[in-house]
Amino acid sequence: MRLKVKILKFLTGKPVCMINEKTAEKMSLHINNRASIRKRKKRIISIVNIVSKIINQDEIAVSDRIVKNLKLKNKDIVNVELAQRPLSINLIKKKLKGEKLTKQEIQNIVRDISNNSLTEAEVAFFISAVYSKGMSLNETKNLIQAMVKTGKQLKLKGKVADKHCIGGIAGNRTTPIVVSICASTGLIMPKTSSRAITSAAGTADVIETFAKVDFSVLQIKKILKKTNACFVWGGALGLAPVDDKIIKIERIVKIDSSAQLLASILAKKVSVGSKYILIDIPYGHSAKVTKKQAKKLKTKFLELGKRFDLKLQVILTGGSQPIGNGIGPVLEMQDIIKVLQRKEDAPKDLEQKSIMLAGKLLEMTGKEKKGQGKKLALKILNSGKAFKKFEQIIKAQKGKIKKLKAGKYAYTIKAKRKNKIKSLNNKLINTLARQAGCPEDKQAGIYLYKKLNQEVKKRDKIMTVYAVSKEKLKNAKKFYYKNKKEMIGF
Amino acid sequence: MRLKVKILKFLTGKPVCMINEKTAEKMSLHINNRASIRKRKKRIISIVNIVSKIINQDEIAVSDRIVKNLKLKNKDIVNVELAQRPLSINLIKKKLKGEKLTKQEIQNIVRDISNNSLTEAEVAFFISAVYSKGMSLNETKNLIQAMVKTGKQLKLKGKVADKHCIGGIAGNRTTPIVVSICASTGLIMPKTSSRAITSAAGTADVIETFAKVDFSVLQIKKILKKTNACFVWGGALGLAPVDDKIIKIERIVKIDSSAQLLASILAKKVSVGSKYILIDIPYGHSAKVTKKQAKKLKTKFLELGKRFDLKLQVILTGGSQPIGNGIGPVLEMQDIIKVLQRKEDAPKDLEQKSIMLAGKLLEMTGKEKKGQGKKLALKILNSGKAFKKFEQIIKAQKGKIKKLKAGKYAYTIKAKRKNKIKSLNNKLINTLARQAGCPEDKQAGIYLYKKLNQEVKKRDKIMTVYAVSKEKLKNAKKFYYKNKKEMIGF
Numbered sequence: 001m002r003l004k005v006k007i008l009k010f011l012t013g014k015p016v017c018m019i020n021e022k023t024a025e026k027m028s029l030h031i032n033n034r035a036s037i038r039k040r041k042k043r044i045i046s047i048v049n050i051v052s053k054i055i056n057q058d059e060i061a062v063s064d065r066i067v068k069n070l071k072l073k074n075k076d077i078v079n080v081e082l083a084q085r086p087l088s089i090n091l092i093k094k095k096l097k098g099e100k101l102t103k104q105e106i107q108n109i110v111r112d113i114s115n116n117s118l119t120e121a122e123v124a125f126f127i128s129a130v131y132s133k134g135m136s137l138n139e140t141k142n143l144i145q146a147m148v149k150t151g152k153q154l155k156l157k158g159k160v161a162d163k164h165c166i167g168g169i170a171g172n173r174t175t176p177i178v179v180s181i182c183a184s185t186g187l188i189m190p191k192t193s194s195r196a197i198t199s200a201a202g203t204a205d206v207i208e209t210f211a212k213v214d215f216s217v218l219q220i221k222k223i224l225k226k227t228n229a230c231f232v233w234g235g236a237l238g239l240a241p242v243d244d245k246i247i248k249i250e251r252i253v254k255i256d257s258s259a260q261l262l263a264s265i266l267a268k269k270v271s272v273g274s275k276y277i278l279i280d281i282p283y284g285h286s287a288k289v290t291k292k293q294a295k296k297l298k299t300k301f302l303e304l305g306k307r308f309d310l311k312l313q314v315i316l317t318g319g320s321q322p323i324g325n326g327i328g329p330v331l332e333m334q335d336i337i338k339v340l341q342r343k344e345d346a347p348k349d350l351e352q353k354s355i356m357l358a359g360k361l362l363e364m365t366g367k368e369k370k371g372q373g374k375k376l377a378l379k380i381l382n383s384g385k386a387f388k389k390f391e392q393i394i395k396a397q398k399g400k401i402k403k404l405k406a407g408k409y410a411y412t413i414k415a416k417r418k419n420k421i422k423s424l425n426n427k428l429i430n431t432l433a434r435q436a437g438c439p440e441d442k443q444a445g446i447y448l449y450k451k452l453n454q455e456v457k458k459r460d461k462i463m464t465v466y467a468v469s470k471e472k473l474k475n476a477k478k479f480y481y482k483n484k485k486e487m488i489g490f
Numbered sequence: 491m492r493l494k495v496k497i498l499k500f501l502t503g504k505p506v507c508m509i510n511e512k513t514a515e516k517m518s519l520h521i522n523n524r525a526s527i528r529k530r531k532k533r534i535i536s537i538v539n540i541v542s543k544i545i546n547q548d549e550i551a552v553s554d555r556i557v558k559n560l561k562l563k564n565k566d567i568v569n570v571e572l573a574q575r576p577l578s579i580n581l582i583k584k585k586l587k588g589e590k591l592t593k594q595e596i597q598n599i600v601r602d603i604s605n606n607s608l609t610e611a612e613v614a615f616f617i618s619a620v621y622s623k624g625m626s627l628n629e630t631k632n633l634i635q636a637m638v639k640t641g642k643q644l645k646l647k648g649k650v651a652d653k654h655c656i657g658g659i660a661g662n663r664t665t666p667i668v669v670s671i672c673a674s675t676g677l678i679m680p681k682t683s684s685r686a687i688t689s690a691a692g693t694a695d696v697i698e699t700f701a702k703v704d705f706s707v708l709q710i711k712k713i714l715k716k717t718n719a720c721f722v723w724g725g726a727l728g729l730a731p732v733d734d735k736i737i738k739i740e741r742i743v744k745i746d747s748s749a750q751l752l753a754s755i756l757a758k759k760v761s762v763g764s765k766y767i768l769i770d771i772p773y774g775h776s777a778k779v780t781k782k783q784a785k786k787l788k789t790k791f792l793e794l795g796k797r798f799d800l801k802l803q804v805i806l807t808g809g810s811q812p813i814g815n816g817i818g819p820v821l822e823m824q825d826i827i828k829v830l831q832r833k834e835d836a837p838k839d840l841e842q843k844s845i846m847l848a849g850k851l852l853e854m855t856g857k858e859k860k861g862q863g864k865k866l867a868l869k870i871l872n873s874g875k876a877f878k879k880f881e882q883i884i885k886a887q888k889g890k891i892k893k894l895k896a897g898k899y900a901y902t903i904k905a906k907r908k909n910k911i912k913s914l915n916n917k918l919i920n921t922l923a924r925q926a927g928c929p930e931d932k933q934a935g936i937y938l939y940k941k942l943n944q945e946v947k948k949r950d951k952i953m954t955v956y957a958v959s960k961e962k963l964k965n966a967k968k969f970y971y972k973n974k975k976e977m978i979g980f
Binding site for chain 2: 012
């Protein structure tokens with residue numbers, strides 16, 4: 001049926017349309033059915049909502065996602081019809097039962113996620129199937145290939161390098177520092193990052209405190225030409241977009257299967273054309289993985305690296321506490337600036353880890369001899385070149401470095417008596433920051449004054465929690481007092 | 491924040507609201523956040539959509555579900571605030587990781603499903619967690635209790651009994667016969683049934699060929715008072731409604747974990763107050779379960795029966811072929827009437843199985859001595875009392891017994907040569923009936939002339955397929971010829 005588009009600026013984060021109940025009846029469309037909406041050759045699958053007012057019988061209101069995808073204008077005519085139940089649902093069931101999927105089957109699932117044929121609940125079933133039943137290396141490789149194939153690819157000249165941390169450690173925002181150091185030696189570093197999944201912030205969330213992170217492939221190429229590097233959000237780029245859709249739903253329950261983790265990371269790297277890749281796997285008590293799991297993951301990364309013909313190295317790092325003092329977009333950026341500007345009060349752990357990672361990459365890419373990378377990295381940092389490079393990138397991303405302020409509602413936790421920090425649980429600290437509003441509220445977060453095993457005197461500050469609303473600060477406080485024993489150890 | 495309700499007759503099947511983007515900003519509400527909407531003491535959790543037109547800053551548009559739940563009128567004032575992320579999501583994650591859930595934790599999840607705090611994707615994660623990781627008997631018991639508690643309960647006097655088959659066998663419509671026999675001895679049998687999910691018909695679909703099945707709890711009590719029994723659809727009654735919500739999402743992938751199967755069946759039985767319960771588990775090649783699985787399920791049923799202080803028995807029956815001749819609402823009802831009216835051509839297998847089940851129930855409830863139940867059941871059947879009781883129930887459900895006709899488009903399959911029926915695959919026969927239009931087209935279905943291992947001569951009739959449209963008959967024929975080898979064995 002041909003319907004006239006009515007654009008309401010209808011934001012839902014997914015394809016949703018509204019049609020008149022009479023039209024729905026005519027088409028035998030029921031609530032939560034899928035409709036296929038087509039304009040010329042472009043097609044999108046949408047969930048159907050039914051209204052009896054506002055939308056006339058010959059009209060269809062479409063959400064922002066559909067407008068963008070089909071490039072719609074008000075009063076455009078689209079073709080709308082009932083979409084069939086996708087056959088890939090049967091393949092999801094197959095995986096839920098623990099069976100292996102073939103290359104073709106994985107491609108079908110990825111295609112249906114890609115064109116929105118699957119609902120969120122269906123993708124949730126797929127994610128938990130992979131989480132519960134795992135994937136073989138071959139399945140993972142096929143998943144990566146399918147994800148790359150359904151997206152755009154950057155084709156860059158020069159030595160394209162990347163570093164990636166599997167996450168899980170609060171704070172730990174080394175990327176902007178490492179990239180700034182390496183890019184100033186001429187390495188090409190097209191860094192695409194995700195937003196936070198389980199943590200308080202992702203690199204994209206942090207960079208957004210200064211600059212835009214949302215660019216097209218064409219714009220990125222221009223930025224890279226100017227500066228050798230970028231920090232962009234991978235989500236809007238169309239590089240392995242299925243990965244973003246999966247992450248969005250994974251976020252609900254904060255799970256992260258090893259197959260999906262590998263696929264998510266490597267699909268982006270293959271899509272941007274990175275050749276030299278350094279993977280950082282922090283392990284430890286409250287990290288994402290134990291040492292044993294870290295080693296297993298390392299093997300898988302190395303094996304997949306070979307299959308995709310990459311120069312890939314994996315480094316296992318200590319992850320038993322947060323890195324840096326700030327946790328949350330603004331607070332982490334403040335740490336980064338302190339390191340880049342060589343401030344006295346820059347967090348030492350963040351600085352050292354960044355230098356070590358940058359050093360490794362400089363060695364991997366032949367910019368420095370083996371064993372000498374760290375020295376070169378420090379030299380670049382001290383020379384101010386890294387900060388200058390960072391500034392350049394931020395500027396190229398239409399931003400500028402400015403003074404940042406944490407949320408105006410703050411609560412400082414102090415020691416009630418002499419004690420020792422016996423734990424700094426990453427997961428709980430991340431959750432605390434999320435209760436305070438992270439990552440959506442950029443100014444929310446935590447400033448940590450102490451590190452693991454540090455002695456505290458009576459009335460010493462342990463941390464300050466920041467939020468942008470009273471209510472969220474209250475939520476965070478409540479969470480802190482309920483979990484403090486496990487969070488800080490007393 | 492206080493907002494004015496704008497009713498748009500906005501049908502989404504779940505609680506969704508739309509607010510103006512400026513209002514959203516003020517409340518730091520983001521797309522797909524949850525808002526709690528309150529009118530006086532009633533509260534509902536809703537997903538937030540954001541629009542920049544139609545809805546003014548002081549307004550909120552709410553979907554049908556919210557209107558109904560809070561009994562809203564246009565311009566009512568409601569209190570809207572950011573709802574916390576339900577903590578039960580963490581519990582779902584816990585289950586996904588394979589950990590056990592406590593009674594309180596299960597209650598929290600069920601409560602959040604019940605009051606719509608969890609989205610469909612979140613419920614999907616719960617379902618697949620239970621499917622992948624299983625549930626202990628204690629967890630299942632707690633799940634059942636929580637489901638019963640969040641719904642209505644029938645409180646009936648007298649000996650309340652029930653029979654239940656886990657399904658999977660085409661035809662096999664023993665319930666109307668067993669209930670009619672038992673209820674005529676004074677047993678109270680409040681039979682709630684589902685409609686077909688994957689099969690050609692559910693008991694509710696079959697009864698609907700004569701009478702209504704959609705009643706309120708109050709109406710059911712009246713029917714039971716008149717006739718001791720009823721055959722109603724369980725879905726709209728509000729008995730363990732969380733079960734219905736789970737089933738709706740489970741249906742997407744058509745999985746059925748043993749814990750959820752147990753919980754679904756027993757929650758309904760406990761809600762209607764049944765004390766004497768006979769469970770029929772058909773096993774076999776094309777049944778839902780193998781003999782081994784059937785035995786395991788039996789043990790679990792018996793154990794849970796004890797924990798709920800029920801007189802529960804489980805019977806394992808052969809399920810390697812359909813029971814009765816008819817498959818599909820009208821065709822199954824024709825079989826039932828033939829048995830109840832003691833016709834010569836009544837299907838013997840359906841008759842014998844019904845007598846056996848009724849006999850067991852009569853023994854369990856003390857209506858007859860052990861070993862003598864079948865005899866009594868047959869006596870009641872032969873006396874015409876069972877048919878009279880059935881007539882009475884149908885009348886109480888605003889229906890009447892009338893001559894039924896199968897679909898006018900028919901196609902009869904005959905043997906091309908001497909042969910033997912080597913298979914009568916339940917799943918394929920059910921799908922064949924669905925291709926012909928079951929369960930929506932009540933007159934569609936199959937009449938089987940032969941049973942498993944029966945010899946057929948050249949030109950012997952094997953089955954007739956009925957449909958109400960030429961096209962559906964064509965679809966069914968096509969399906970038959972594509973699958974005949976597996977369906978009938980040659």
